[in-house]
Amino acid sequence: MFRRRTISQLIATAALLPVPAAAQGGRPPSRIAFGSCADQAQPQPIWDAILAWRPDLFIFMGDNVYGDFRGADATKLKSAYETASQIPGYARLRETVPHLAVWDDHDYGKNDGGVEFPYKAVAKDEFLKFWKVPATDIRRTRDGIYTSQIVGPPGMRLQIMLLDVRWFRSPLKPTDKRGAPGKQRYLPDPDPAKTMLGDIQWRWLGNELRKPADLRLIVSSTQVLAEGHGFERWGNFPLERQKLFDTIRTAGANGIVFLSGDRHIGALYREAPPGLYPLLEVTSSGLNKVYATAREPGPNRVGDLLAAANFGTLDIDWPGRRLTLALRDVQGDVRRSLAIRFDELRGAG
Numbered sequence: 001m002f003r004r005r006t007i008s009q010l011i012a013t014a015a016l017l018p019v020p021a022a023a024q025g026g027r028p029p030s031r032i033a034f035g036s037c038a039d040q041a042q043p044q045p046i047w048d049a050i051l052a053w054r055p056d057l058f059i060f061m062g063d064n065v066y067g068d069f070r071g072a073d074a075t076k077l078k079s080a081y082e083t084a085s086q087i088p089g090y091a092r093l094r095e096t097v098p099h100l101a102v103w104d105d106h107d108y109g110k111n112d113g114g115v116e117f118p119y120k121a122v123a124k125d126e127f128l129k130f131w132k133v134p135a136t137d138i139r140r141t142r143d144g145i146y147t148s149q150i151v152g153p154p155g156m157r158l159q160i161m162l163l164d165v166r167w168f169r170s171p172l173k174p175t176d177k178r179g180a181p182g183k184q185r186y187l188p189d190p191d192p193a194k195t196m197l198g199d200i201q202w203r204w205l206g207n208e209l210r211k212p213a214d215l216r217l218i219v220s221s222t223q224v225l226a227e228g229h230g231f232e233r234w235g236n237f238p239l240e241r242q243k244l245f246d247t248i249r250t251a252g253a254n255g256i257v258f259l260s261g262d263r264h265i266g267a268l269y270r271e272a273p274p275g276l277y278p279l280l281e282v283t284s285s286g287l288n289k290v291y292a293t294a295r296e297p298g299p300n301r302v303g304d305l306l307a308a309a310n311f312g313t314l315d316i317d318w319p320g321r322r323l324t325l326a327l328r329d330v331q332g333d334v335r336r337s338l339a340i341r342f343d344e345l346r347g348a349g
């Protein structure tokens with residue numbers, strides 16, 4: 001199919017020639033699916049629904065396998081990838097649908113892990129191998145796995161930024177009351193020395209946000225806007241969360257939608273920071289790993305938690321400059337959705 005091949009080529013070549021070549025290409029993807037948290041040791045029936053939806057692009061948002069490991073040989077991570085490679089639906093999607101990937105803690109190798117994880121370079125080698133990242137890709141010559149793509153011609157430019165919130169991330173502040181509502185694992189840490197992205201990735205992000213685009217997806221494996229729980233989220237470092245909003249505002253970056261995973265629940269979020277348009281976030285987790293009894297207050301949440309296996313979809317009407325965000329279940333049925341015009345994603349809130 002011509003359109004599919006074009007997108008595939010753009011994604012394959014964009015690492016070499018990020019903006020100019022890609023931006024001159026054909027139509028950008030208009031049907032984007034995404035998901036996270038796929039336990040290779042459990043059945044994964046959801047791939048049938050994802051493939052049936054016929055995405056132009058799929059984004060793996062982390063915990064793409066569960067391969068926590070404690071030694072330089074990374075035996076558990078390697079065998080997790082090996083098992084995942086033999087799951088028919090997972091394999092078919094990787095063979096037939098253009099895709100992008102980032103990691104979260106369980107394909108990084110350590111539960112809730114960050115900068116301190118001693119085997120992260122080993123995990124990165126396995127990540128690059130499994131995801132067939134080209135030999136010339138910039139991720140092979142810099143720390144972490146953050147990356148970005150811009151596809152589509154002027155007026156229909158889609159920018160996708162994949163953040164690495166593991167490689168550089170400072171240690172989190174442990175809770176003083178494990179399991180207590182709102183402080184289950186971690187407490188907000190306002191220490192200005194703590195970083196989510198690290199200096200180099202912050203500089204990169206600031207530059208990316210200055211590039212022209214009509215719609216920008218920022219993929220962060222951990223939740224950005226969500227409040228009201230004490231698991232991992234950007235709110236663990238409130239100053240870094242604020243810095244993200246400030247960086248967006250300073251760059252004048254329109255069209256942002258956050259995509260996240262990690263939580264074993266699905267939900268939509270909305271927040272309008274002072275001086276910014278309303279920011280939206282879709283959390284889709286997990287593809288087969290579900291926190292079925294999840295309950296939490298959601299000051300920024302739009303609607304209820306979806307405590308069932310799910311994947312996310314983004315339907316973009318490029319000529320009409322509208323998009324529909326949705327969470328779908330294992331049957332492919334829409335369980336949450338939100339429609340928005342590009343015009344609503346610009347300027348001050």
Ligand SMILES: [Fe+2]
Binds near residue numbers: 063104106263
């Ligand atoms: Fe995770």
